[in-house]
Amino acid sequence: MKLFYTLTIFAIANLSYAQIKKATTNDGKVVILNDNGTWNYSDEKDNNLACDLKNDLVKPIPRLRKHVSAETEVDENKIKFINRSGGTNSGNGMFTLCVDGIKMKYRQMGTVYTKLGGSDF
Known part of the structure; x- marks a missing residue:
């Protein structure tokens, strides 16, 4: 009987360990x-x-739209602005964009725009 319980515990542990693992890339x-x-x-x-x-x-920023278009190689017409926090006049801001059907975030620091979620290096 002990052998049965031991084998059952190992079988359940094996089943829970063999689950499929999923990850999501930056582009979704x-x-x-x-x-x-x-x-x-x-x-x-x-x-x-x-x-x-x-x-x-929200009101689009043409300079950011051009930057994202060049960086992602997506036509400017396929880039839509979803959300904006600060930016442009203050020199610091966060932007959420829809780039060809994929949600992306960008940060403004002075006159530089940086994509969030990926490696900066």
Whole structure:
């Protein structure tokens, strides 16, 4: 009987350990991480990073739109402004954009715009 309980505990521990692990890239793609160290893209997207806007929700900043277009190689018409906190006149601000259906955040420090969520180096 002890052997049965021991095997049952090991079986349950093994099942809980072998769960699929998922990660999300900066551009919203979902990656499945396998136990053997390999990975592959999933067909789903992270809904927290997805967006679908026809128009800007706040007043756009042409200079930031050009910067994001050059950095992401996305047409300026596909970049929509969702949210804005500070920025432009104060020299510091945070911006949430919808870039070709993917939500991205940028920070303004003086005259420089930096994408948030990725490595700065």
